[in-house]
Amino acid sequence: MCFIIRVSLVIILYATASANSVDNKVFKEYCWGCHHETSLAFGPSFQEIANKRTVGEIKGHIIAPKSTYKQLGYKRSVMPSFKDKLTLQELDEVTNFILSFKKED
Numbered sequence: 001m002c003f004i005i006r007v008s009l010v011i012i013l014y015a016t017a018s019a020n021s022v023d024n025k026v027f028k029e030y031c032w033g034c035h036h037e038t039s040l041a042f043g044p045s046f047q048e049i050a051n052k053r054t055v056g057e058i059k060g061h062i063i064a065p066k067s068t069y070k071q072l073g074y075k076r077s078v079m080p081s082f083k084d085k086l087t088l089q090e091l092d093e094v095t096n097f098i099l100s101f102k103k104e105d
């Protein structure tokens with residue numbers, strides 16, 4: 001009995017935690033040190049990126065910044081590649097998270 005209650009508690013906790021953080025888990029873990037949502041940090045803000053880039057440009061830069069930075073107008077690139085760190089699903093999620101800051105102005 002006690003065991004069943006413990007197991008369900010763990011499942012409930014796990015489900016709530018992942019529902020809240022499914023979009024920005026990757027952001028908090030890998031990107032936040034250099035990018036903030038709407039203000040300039042070491043790298044450009046996600047809002048600035050969302051306003052001027054396509055899905056392809058964003059994903060391309062996350063996977064292979066050394067091959068896209070010139071095309072995006074940078075003179076050099078210091079951002080690490082996340083090709084081996086993110087699953088395809090995480091890449092989609094973090095790209096959607098970036099694009100959610102898009103603002104018409």
Ligand code: HEC
Nearest residue numbers: 030031034042043049053058061065069074076077078079
């Ligand atoms: C070590 C710091 C650093 C980390 C960590 C980092 N970035 Fe960057 N990012 C930069 C810098 C600096 C630039 C500017 C161009 C460059 O250096 O490649 C940039 C550029 C970008 C761009 C293109 C900007 C544009 O003008 O379109 C995207 C998209 C991006 N980062 C997404 C991410 C995501 C998503 C993560 C986390 C998975 C991340 N970055 C982690 C520093 C970082």
